[in-house]
Amino acid sequence: MELQKFYYDNKIVRLFAYATILWGVVGMLVGLLAALQIMFPVLNFGLEFTTYGRVRPLHTNAVIFAFVGNGIFTGVYYSLQRLLKARMFSDVLSRIHFWGWQLIIVLAAVTLLAGFTTGKEYAELEWPIDILIAGIWVVFGWNMMGTILKRRVKHIYVAIWFYIATFVTVAVLHIVNSIEIPWSIMKSYSLFAGVQDALVQWWYGHNAVAFFLTTPYLGLMYYFVPKAANRPVYSYKLSIIHFWALIFLYIWAGPHHLLYTSLPDWAQALGTVFSIMLIAPSWGGMINGLLTLRGVWDKVREEPVLKFFVVAITAYGMSTFEGPMLSLKNINAISHYTNWTIGHVHIGALGWNGFLTFGMLYFLIPKMFNTKLHSIKLANLHFWIGTLGILFYSIPMYWAGWTEASMWKQFNPTGDLVYPNYLEIVTQIMPMHYMRAFGGLLYYTGLLILVYNVVKTVKAGSFVKEEAAEAYALAKEGKRGSGEGFHRFLERKPVRFMIFAIVAILIGGIVEIIPTYLIKSNIPIIATVKPYSPLELHGRDIYIKEGCYNCHSQMIRPFRSETERYGEYSKSGEFVYDHPFQFGSKRTGPDLAREGVKSGKIYKPDSWHYNHMMDPQKMNSQSIMPKYPWLANKSIDMGSTAAKIRVMQYLGVPYPEGYDLKANDDLKVQATAIADGLKASGIDVASDKEIIALIAYLQRLGTDIMDSPAALTK
Amino acid sequence: MRIVTSLFDSIHGVYWFPVIAVFIFLIIFVAMTIHTLTLNKTFEEDAKRMPFDADEINNIREL
Numbered sequence: 101m102e103l104q105k106f107y108y109d110n111k112i113v114r115l116f117a118y119a120t121i122l123w124g125v126v127g128m129l130v131g132l133l134a135a136l137q138i139m140f141p142v143l144n145f146g147l148e149f150t151t152y153g154r155v156r157p158l159h160t161n162a163v164i165f166a167f168v169g170n171g172i173f174t175g176v177y178y179s180l181q182r183l184l185k186a187r188m189f190s191d192v193l194s195r196i197h198f199w200g201w202q203l204i205i206v207l208a209a210v211t212l213l214a215g216f217t218t219g220k221e222y223a224e225l226e227w228p229i230d231i232l233i234a235g236i237w238v239v240f241g242w243n244m245m246g247t248i249l250k251r252r253v254k255h256i257y258v259a260i261w262f263y264i265a266t267f268v269t270v271a272v273l274h275i276v277n278s279i280e281i282p283w284s285i286m287k288s289y290s291l292f293a294g295v296q297d298a299l300v301q302w303w304y305g306h307n308a309v310a311f312f313l314t315t316p317y318l319g320l321m322y323y324f325v326p327k328a329a330n331r332p333v334y335s336y337k338l339s340i341i342h343f344w345a346l347i348f349l350y351i352w353a354g355p356h357h358l359l360y361t362s363l364p365d366w367a368q369a370l371g372t373v374f375s376i377m378l379i380a381p382s383w384g385g386m387i388n389g390l391l392t393l394r395g396v397w398d399k400v401r402e403e404p405v406l407k408f409f410v411v412a413i414t415a416y417g418m419s420t421f422e423g424p425m426l427s428l429k430n431i432n433a434i435s436h437y438t439n440w441t442i443g444h445v446h447i448g449a450l451g452w453n454g455f456l457t458f459g460m461l462y463f464l465i466p467k468m469f470n471t472k473l474h475s476i477k478l479a480n481l482h483f484w485i486g487t488l489g490i491l492f493y494s495i496p497m498y499w500a501g502w503t504e505a506s507m508w509k510q511f512n513p514t515g516d517l518v519y520p521n522y523l524e525i526v527t528q529i530m531p532m533h534y535m536r537a538f539g540g541l542l543y544y545t546g547l548l549i550l551v552y553n554v555v556k557t558v559k560a561g562s563f564v565k566e567e568a569a570e571a572y573a574l575a576k577e578g579k580r581g582s583g584e585g586f587h588r589f590l591e592r593k594p595v596r597f598m599i600f601a602i603v604a605i606l607i608g609g610i611v612e613i614i615p616t617y618l619i620k621s622n623i624p625i626i627a628t629v630k631p632y633s634p635l636e637l638h639g640r641d642i643y644i645k646e647g648c649y650n651c652h653s654q655m656i657r658p659f660r661s662e663t664e665r666y667g668e669y670s671k672s673g674e675f676v677y678d679h680p681f682q683f684g685s686k687r688t689g690p691d692l693a694r695e696g697v698k699s700g701k702i703y704k705p706d707s708w709h710y711n712h713m714m715d716p717q718k719m720n721s722q723s724i725m726p727k728y729p730w731l732a733n734k735s736i737d738m739g740s741t742a743a744k745i746r747v748m749q750y751l752g753v754p755y756p757e758g759y760d761l762k763a764n765d766d767l768k769v770q771a772t773a774i775a776d777g778l779k780a781s782g783i784d785v786a787s788d789k790e791i792i793a794l795i796a797y798l799q800r801l802g803t804d805i806m807d808s809p810a811a812l813t814k
Numbered sequence: 815m816r817i818v819t820s821l822f823d824s825i826h827g828v829y830w831f832p833v834i835a836v837f838i839f840l841i842i843f844v845a846m847t848i849h850t851l852t853l854n855k856t857f858e859e860d861a862k863r864m865p866f867d868a869d870e871i872n873n874i875r876e877l
Contacts, residue, residue, distance in 0.1 A: 179865075182865070182867075183864060183865060253864070255861060255864070257861070257864040257865065258861075259865075322865075323865050326862075326865050326866075327865050327866070330870075332859075332862035332863050332865075332866070333862050333865075336853070336858045336861045336862050337850040337851065337853055337858065340846065340850045341843075341846060341847055341850055344842075344843075344846060345843060348839055349839075352832075366829055370832050569867075583854075585849060585852075585853060585854065585857075586849060587846075587849060587850070587853075588853070588854075588857060591861075607835050607838075607839075608835070611831045611832050611835050612832075615831060
């Protein structure tokens with residue numbers, strides 16, 4: 101057999117590593133700003149581009165897709181070449197992937213701050229960028245599969261199984277959840293509506309956690325932990341079982357984000373059951389990671405890389421135990437919409453993703469620069485500051501979540517809510533926000549220490565652009581040999597392996613989504629629910645543009661504490677024209693599902709909404725809501741009304757034939773009535789301003805069934 | 815096609831889809847577990863050492 105000499109491409113690894121650090125610094129700084137904005141509304145700066153509703157999606161997108169995304173690619177490009185004893189399939193594809201991904205990040209940052217958003221969490225980017233993401237993701241997969249196919253190693257290692265599963269599943273999730281019909285060059289409406297949109301979105305949302313934040317990182321764990329510990333992985337058998345069980349079960353868990361909402365009960369139950377089942381494969385991975393270190397715990401004391409890995413894997417174990425617990429309906433009834441979820445998410449993000457990334461960078465940068473890490477002491481300092489940061493972040497968030505839930509649900513002996521004023525609850529948890537921001541600052545300081553340490557290491561070393569390696573050419577092997585186990589056979593047949601992985605992940609999605617979409621009785625029709633008026637439609641788009649869903653839900657759960665506070669609980673039939681749905685996932689402010697019900701518990705007149713949007717602190721000094729003064733200056737984009745109506749008609753919203761051409765007439769009539777009403781209250785604002793449309797939308801919320809008692813009883 | 819369409823006409827019986835899926839999963843899971851328990855020991859040891867280069871293999875810390 102011929103011994104072949106070749107070179108690993110370290111340049112692409114270095115590019116992704118630098119991008120990981122850069123976007124980590126940017127994304128976490130934006131997160132820190134968002135945390136501070138909750139305490140000090142003045143930090144919204146009175147500018148539309150820097151309000152919390154736009155900054156928060158920028159933070160989540162930056163840390164998930166920019167920091168973690170580049171972290172994944174750093175580790176994949178480094179480990180894949182070495183595990184397969186092959187250079188990447190194509191240097192050109194590697195560069196297209198790198199620069200394309202960075203372009204997506206920059207476009208995401210610009211468009212999110214400019215207010216171009218689909219309004220679907222973690223999938224906020226609009227349709228042109230969605231197409232670009234799909235293209236660049238294919239380039240990544242093409243390059244990866246090409247490398248796998250030209251490998252010099254017979255079997256593909258467990259890390260690569262996870263990379264393959266990541267590639268195919270993210271592609272499926274992204275494409276299905278991004279099906280949208282454009283009505284302008286930068287705006288679109290989701291194909292799905294209401295409850296169906298919510299199910300698709302959280303099928304995507306939860307599996308973004310699963311297949312972007314988990315499976316690729318498990319792959320990295322399987323490569324970097326054995327390498328850093330100089331110990332083989334604890335159990336190969338366990339890795340086979342936990343890989344297949346994990347990818348099959350994870351895909352079902354999405355509906356646990358929608359417990360007690362108007363999603364059909366059977367789908368909610370599925371989400372809960374599969375989430376509980378997920379503990380087993382998740383902990384299989386954690387146990388495999390931690391037990392790889394058995395016998396070398398003395399090295400953990402000395403090596404900062406291993407310290408980071410140990411805390412990362414422990415955080416993974418904690419969050420994958422907590423996740424299923426939060427999926428139990430009785431616990432979810434307390435945790436959902438509160439800061440408990442924020443605490444839970446950040447154990448995973450800061451602990452699992454952050455620390456695994458830091459450990460990986462401390463491991464591979466000295467190797468690529470053929471030197472030692474500049475300072476072990478500084479890396480240890482980073483570790484301890486980061487660990488304290490995670491604790492200071494998460495514990496106050498848990499405390500805040502329990503406090504919020506308790507205050508939301510507390511009744512006095514006469515059966516009234518003890519805290520009917522939502523602001524009392526917001527104010528009560530403010531000290532926890534201060535502590536959370538301190539925790540975030542600590543974690544961020546640790547990151548800056550890493551930057552310094554990496555810069556010094558890079559300067560001291562000499563970069564090995566092309567790392568020489570040699571391996572024997574791979575002999576062609578065809579059919580399964582006698583005595584060769586099925587999985588062993590599969591491990592040398594990557595295309596078949598990929599097909600099996602696709603089948604495993606498709607089953608859950610198909611069983612959950614298709615019946616919800618096709619079975620009409622899932623979503624009972626409510627005759628009184630009508631399409632939004634053109635003005636309300638514009639108002640809804642402004643609501644989405646300003647990211648109101650980041651702080652306000654539109655989903656009243658069937659609990660007495662919620663119906664007492666907000667009004668009648670939400671019905672699935674109320675959302676059939678909501679492209680996209682706006683259930684929300686967090687209540688920094690109160691729910692708005694019945695905001696417009698005149699006889700309701702939370703109704704406010706148009707003038708209140710106007711004054712509140714212009715200066716919330718003037719209405720109540722303790723309010724933490726940003727100001728939106730530009731809404732009184734910017735005009736409604738009436739030129740787009742016809743296109744919006746046509747797309748809605750295409751999506752099945754029953755506007756009359758030819759209504760697209762008459763819609764602006766109705767819009768003007770409704771807008772003038774609102775402007776006249778405001779004038780009577782002493783507020784002089786032109787009827788074509790965005791604030792008028794937003795008020796129209798807010799006053800429409802929840803009214804469809806509440807104005808018709810017959811519909812309610814039905 | 816009519817059979818498929820009629821399956822999705824009514825919500826009655828929708829619970830059978832996940833039950834069937836889980837049943838298939840459990841059969842595969844049990845078969846896979848048995849299969850992995852009978853894996854060739856030499857292959858398993860080789861597979862565990864895959865992240866290491868030839869010159870590293872001798873230096874791996876084993877228990």
